[in-house]
Amino acid sequence: VSTAVAHRVPRRPALTVVRRAVAKFTLPVLLLLPALVIIVGLVGYPLGRTIYLSFTDTGLGDLIYGGGDWVGLDNYKEVFTNDRLRVALINTVVFGSACVIGTMVFGFAVALLLNQRLKGNLLFSIAVLLPWAVPALAASAIWKWLFDARYGFINWALVELGFDRFQDYAWFASRFSAYVAIFVTVVWQSFPFIALSLLAGLQTLPKETLQAAAVDGASAFQRFRLVTLPLLRPIVVVLVVFSTIWDFKIFDQIYVMASGVPDRAADTMAVAAYREGFALGHYGAGSAAAVVLFGVLLVFSIAYVRLIGREGEL
Amino acid sequence: VSVRWWLKRGWMYVAMVAISIFSLFPIYWVVITSLKPRREIYTRTPDLWPSDPQWGQYPRVLGEGHVGRALMNSVIVAGATTVICLTVGAMAAYALARSRLPARKALLMLVLMTQMFPLVVLVIPLFVMMRKSNLLGTYWSLIITYLAFTVPLAIWVMRSFILSIPEELEHAARIDGATRLGAMVRVVLPLAAPGLAVCAVLSFLEGWKEFLLALTFLNDEQRKTVPVVLQSFVGRGDVDWGAVMATSVLYTLPVALVFVLARKHLMTARTGGAVKG
Numbered sequence: 001v002s003t004a005v006a007h008r009v010p011r012r013p014a015l016t017v018v019r020r021a022v023a024k025f026t027l028p029v030l031l032l033l034p035a036l037v038i039i040v041g042l043v044g045y046p047l048g049r050t051i052y053l054s055f056t057d058t059g060l061g062d063l064i065y066g067g068g069d070w071v072g073l074d075n076y077k078e079v080f081t082n083d084r085l086r087v088a089l090i091n092t093v094v095f096g097s098a099c100v101i102g103t104m105v106f107g108f109a110v111a112l113l114l115n116q117r118l119k120g121n122l123l124f125s126i127a128v129l130l131p132w133a134v135p136a137l138a139a140s141a142i143w144k145w146l147f148d149a150r151y152g153f154i155n156w157a158l159v160e161l162g163f164d165r166f167q168d169y170a171w172f173a174s175r176f177s178a179y180v181a182i183f184v185t186v187v188w189q190s191f192p193f194i195a196l197s198l199l200a201g202l203q204t205l206p207k208e209t210l211q212a213a214a215v216d217g218a219s220a221f222q223r224f225r226l227v228t229l230p231l232l233r234p235i236v237v238v239l240v241v242f243s244t245i246w247d248f249k250i251f252d253q254i255y256v257m258a259s260g261v262p263d264r265a266a267d268t269m270a271v272a273a274y275r276e277g278f279a280l281g282h283y284g285a286g287s288a289a290a291v292v293l294f295g296v297l298l299v300f301s302i303a304y305v306r307l308i309g310r311e312g313e314l
Numbered sequence: 315v316s317v318r319w320w321l322k323r324g325w326m327y328v329a330m331v332a333i334s335i336f337s338l339f340p341i342y343w344v345v346i347t348s349l350k351p352r353r354e355i356y357t358r359t360p361d362l363w364p365s366d367p368q369w370g371q372y373p374r375v376l377g378e379g380h381v382g383r384a385l386m387n388s389v390i391v392a393g394a395t396t397v398i399c400l401t402v403g404a405m406a407a408y409a410l411a412r413s414r415l416p417a418r419k420a421l422l423m424l425v426l427m428t429q430m431f432p433l434v435v436l437v438i439p440l441f442v443m444m445r446k447s448n449l450l451g452t453y454w455s456l457i458i459t460y461l462a463f464t465v466p467l468a469i470w471v472m473r474s475f476i477l478s479i480p481e482e483l484e485h486a487a488r489i490d491g492a493t494r495l496g497a498m499v500r501v502v503l504p505l506a507a508p509g510l511a512v513c514a515v516l517s518f519l520e521g522w523k524e525f526l527l528a529l530t531f532l533n534d535e536q537r538k539t540v541p542v543v544l545q546s547f548v549g550r551g552d553v554d555w556g557a558v559m560a561t562s563v564l565y566t567l568p569v570a571l572v573f574v575l576a577r578k579h580l581m582t583a584r585t586g587g588a589v590k591g
Contacts, residue, residue: 145559274437274526
């Protein structure tokens with residue numbers, strides 16, 4: 001085949017190249033087309049449209065058939081000055097980071113424990129896996145019931161343990177205590193994934209290196225800090241970035257659990273942006289808030305894609 | 315048992331039991347709350363074991379609570395999403411895995427990135443699109459929009475499965491006279507079946523769990539999916555916790571079953587940002 005092509009190339013180069021390219025790429029392009037239509041039509045176009053809306057004062061009446069006026073950066077000024085939205089932005093960063101740290105630390109501890117291969121390890125790993133299988137809405141309902149002020153299990157248990165101030169303690173009546181409850185819910189749901197991913201990493205570590213360190217007199221903590229952690233670094237970085245994306249765009253748990261906090265003080269950016277649009281009819285400001293959240297996440301997404309690319313996945 | 319054992323290993327067993335309780339107790343509590351009669355739910359001194367377990371809660375929520383209808387809706391939406399997403403995703407994944415298209419790498423990055431997008435940045439225009447095409451409140455409004463995040467997921471997962479199938483098999487089939495499409499359908503597809511199964515599970519789960527779009531597009535009680543119904547139960551002034559817990563059990567059980575059975579395969583798909591939360 002190659003010799004035949006070599007003969008023909010000098011004679012009609014341009015046409016042959018085009019024809020070969022068409023023959024070679026027709027099928028792949030046809031196969032890709034439906035997916036491209038979906039990605040462009042249902043992700044690309046809406047994203048562009050939201051960015052456009054964020055520069056207009058689109059309200060309830062203008063949403064479907066247009067008619068909002070161009071207001072430049074006003075909506076973005078609003079995001080950073082309006083109390084509701086500014087607080088939501090701070091909430092997202094602070095609460096999101098707390099969830100990432102909590103999930104990573106707890107997940108790491110569980111991974112190390114699973115790696116010890118104690119008796120009953122299989123049952124333990126299934127126990128750890130299960131919370132991951134619970135959908136966010138169900139998990140939120142479950143923990144809201146456990147944290148219920150009057151009939152909740154947690155207040156009852158705390159009072160039984162001697163903490164009398166938790167008699168009828170209303171967890172969802174203030175921002176901080178609501179966040180404690182939601183933090184527990186988020187960590188409960190996301191530590192299995194982190195723990196099992198880290199366990200997979202731990203199992204690929206060279207045993208000889210760890211044994212050599214032990215022979216040289218390194219304590220368990222030193223072995224962890226000086227051998228295990230540096231070797232696991234690539235996985236840890238990917239998981240941190242990944243968790244950050246998930247915990248910063250958190251919507252379901254906040255929507256269900258933080259709805260009773262006075263003044264909506266515990267809303268995060270995703271919920272605040274949603275409510276600004278669909279509950280208050282400020283579609284322009286809601287779009288701007290969503291775009292700000294998107295911008296923050298984009299930084300992490302690019303980092304994530306580059307990390308995955310470096311690991312040779314692409 | 316010596317003090318040394320406790321210092322070296324014993325505390326690990328204690329930690330293991332404590333973590334297992336943290337994982338499992340909430341699930342246990344949901345199940346037994348759903349089996350308790352009303353007076354045992356609304357009590358200041360809850361029993362750790364229902365004295366008189368009753369199934370009455372389940373037929374009640376399935377019937378008058380519209381949960382049966384909602385489960386049906388969720389199955390229809392998640393099922394249709396899965397079928398379309400598998401077809402479209404497998405085709406695109408094959409093209410990305412096998413051809414030398416110029417912008418292949420950029421496309422792959424785009425696919426991976428779209429999975430990271432917060433839905434809230436897309437929801438307003440999607441709502442307008444659905445409204446303009448008169449699809450608001452229908453199953454299609456969800457099935458179509460769910461493709462926005464399930465198709466990239468399917469492409470990403472399927473691609474790595476297709477890459478693991480030796481290309482030589484296809485060459486052999488083509489030498490034997492098969493067309494390119496024929497080789498794809500008759501050689502690659504059967505070998506990629508486990509990948510398709512993983513994709514099917516993942517995209518079904520996505521459709522099963524999705525809440526934000528379902529909350530926005532569905533008003534009709536008859537069309538609501540389970541998460542929206544669950545939210546409307548929890549959002550009420552005085553919550554009927556027995557009903558909420560029974561609904562949560564019905565909503566979680568099928569997913570949990572699939573999860574435990576397919577756990578190894580789901581983990582292999584993790585790098586694509588496939589499953590969490």
